[in-house]
Amino acid sequence: MAFDGIVTHAVAHELNETIAGGRITKVRQPTKQDMTLTIRAGRVNHTLLLSVNSQFARVHLTEDSYEQPAEPPMFCMMLRKHLDGAFLRRVEQAGMERMLTLVIDGRNDLGDPAEKHVHIEIMGKHANILLVDPSENRILDAIKHLPPSVNSFRTILPGQPYIGPPAQDKLNPLTVAKDDILRKLDANQGRIDRQLVHNFSGISPLVAGEITHRAGLGRIERTAETFLDMMQEIQAHTYNPCIAENDGKEYFSAVLLTRYGKDAADAESISRLLDKFYSGKAERDRVKQRAHDLERLLKNEWEKNERKITKLEETQKQAEATKEAQKYGELLTAHMHLIQQGMTEVEVMDYYDEESPYIKIALDEAKTPSENAQSYFSKYTKAKNSERYTAEQIEATKAESAYLERLLQQLDAASPEDVAEIREELEEEGYVKQKTAKKKRKKQKAPVLDAYESSEGIQLFVGKNNKQNEYLSMRYARQSDTWLHTKDIPGSHVLIRAEDFSEETLQEAAVLAAYFSKARESSSVPVDYTLIRHVRKPKGAKPGFVTYDNQKTIFVTPDSAEIQQLKNNTKKENETS
Known part of the structure; x- marks a missing residue:
């Protein structure tokens, strides 16, 4: 990737052609590193994204939507105070550097005209957004503060004079001969x-x-x-x-x-290209930041379970070997007349073997013949109970490992909104401690399902975490709807919201199921489909776990371009309606 001076030049030109002269109607800060300005120009609302993400710093118009925090951060409030209702006069680039300035015509507290500058420095980990009063060259606020102890060349704090980044003493490529x-x-x-x-x-x-x-x-x-x-x-x-x-x-x-x-x-414009290039990457980065602790927790729990299964299987093998104790106890009982207290072993005929060989059985010299036989019977009973217990534990631990594996797969495909639901589920299941004691809960809202539309206009829905999967399969679906899931592979529940549909719609729904599964990068992924009435949740099962029958299987290869087209079909439908 290369958000260089030439890309910055192209962005500045596009913004001047598209939104210069427009009115700023909304100022939002969806994350600590991202700002969005809604600017109405030419009777159209445009969303301008300003990002200082250390890996994905950028400025461009975007069509993506962003979840807004319940309470706006202080920097967002400061921008709203000075920019809300103001006009974007023009966008300037500092030479050919990765620095843009939004020149804003607004008004002060007295209602008099007041110009403000928003400087966007697109410089990797040093990227920043600063609100500056040009009449005094004074910083009003910045999305990242830098005290003198951090940067001796330029202090970025409210009230300090604005000093640009150090000059690099390079020639401007647009003016050289x-x-x-x-x-x-x-x-x-x-x-x-x-x-x-x-x-x-x-x-x-x-x-x-x-x-x-x-x-x-x-x-x-x-x-x-x-x-x-x-x-x-x-x-x-x-x-x-x-x-x-x-x-x-x-x-x-x-x-x-x-x-x-x-x-x-x-792409027809630089903003569309940047939107296409960064959209999924930036969202994955936001998810990674929000879900880092959850991913580490789930991996640790999964690894702990795998070690537990290994130990239980070893215990099971030992119990299997100890089953010989029953035979030894019965042979000692049958040959009691040959045994005397004080003996360390006895040789007896093994009549359980067709050839009836003589075998030696170890004895405890401190025990009577009867006590030695009883000791072997006790070992057998203990081994039998241990085998039954370990079998139950292995089954339960494998089920939990499968559950954790499903959650890891869901985190891998989650949006920032999905992470909150996964975190809530882990709190309810006891894997994560609740940060604060929760008050009496209000009636919970239904999870929001990921919606798509097939080529023939049929609605397709995807559950991207266990809460959504359970809601989709157990509550939202109608009896005549068709349900899909990857065969024996962790993944999302997918629903075709129609009774009659074409083979093409079935194929597209199967691609959704394969794409939102652990087999996303594979080809010829098996996807089962059946009517929703054949899908059931076992009593006491973990969230999102179901069983099903009467299924058929279709093989598809996941395709991100096809997924985007199915999503675009939904957007077109919304725009039309």
Whole structure:
């Protein structure tokens, strides 16, 4: 990935073309690192995402929706005070750096016009969003505070003067001439692409590699000409947003990555491309942050259960071996006349064996013959009871391990909203301590199911955690609905909300079941389907666990593009209605 100066330039141009002059109607902060501004421009509401996520820092228009916290953070409240109802005059980029400024026309407490600046610094782990009063060059607040003890060059605290990041003393690639480029490049000083990154602002290693690839091997003059050709396209705002893959890694850029075989743009705008590239990745990162402790807990519990099963199976083998004690007790009883107290062993005929061989049986010299026989009978009884107990424990522990494995799979496919339901379930099951003593609970709301729509317009529903699965299968479904689940693989419950449907709809529902399962990365995944009336929950079973019969099996291969299309079908239906 490369959110470089060129991508930033493309974003700034798109924002000026799309939302400049628009009115800010909503200011929200869904996470500690993300802000969204709803801006109404051209009679359309646009959502502008500002993210300072250390791995996914970015700015672009988005179509994704974000869950809002119950109480907005202080920085969000400060932005609302100064930006709510204000107008976005323009978006400025600092040279070709990864820094944007939203120039806002608002009003102060007295109702007089007051300009405010929102600086977005898109710089990896140093990314930040700052609200600044330009009349005094004073910081009003920032999403990340940096005291002098952390950063001696610039203090980022309310009331402090705004100082930009340290200058890198690089040339602006949009204003240089061919001679400027030639003076900075030296064929004898190593790789040309690294020299481009070192000398020109906004040029990432990805773009530098693309320039040298287009120039080919040869004279430095050819590299300079290729560089200028690309910069002329950028100056003319001729962008070709694309996503390319190489060695299992994905890259995006505002220019065509011909070195990776790209010959056409993948999106009509840079924001659509960034939305496509970051959407799932950023959500997975948010889930990882929220669910890190749960994932560690579940893995520890699962590993503990696996060790317990191993020990129980060893105990079971020992109990199996001790079953010989019954035979020894009966042989001693039959040969009691041969035994005297004080003997350490006795040789008797084993009439349980067809060949009736003589075997030696160990004795306790302190016990009478009768007590020795009784001792072997006691060992047998103990082994028999132990075998029954360990068998029950193994079955229960394996069931719990399967339950934990289902939860781990659900966390892997969970949205941030799903994590809260999984955490609540673990509290109810006693795996996680409740942080505070809960008051008398209000009537719980029904879980929100993940909705999709098949190609023929039939509703498909997916339960992405045990609470949703149980609600979908035991309460929401109608008797005539069709239920799907991966065969012998942890995964989601899927419902076809119709009595009559085509083979294509069945195939699409099966793809959903395979995709939201542990077999997401596999091919030819077996998916069982049956009418919901054949699905039952055993008494006392863990949440989300069911049994079913009268099923048929279909084999499908999960496809993320098909999943997105099924989700898009739902969005189109909502827009139409």
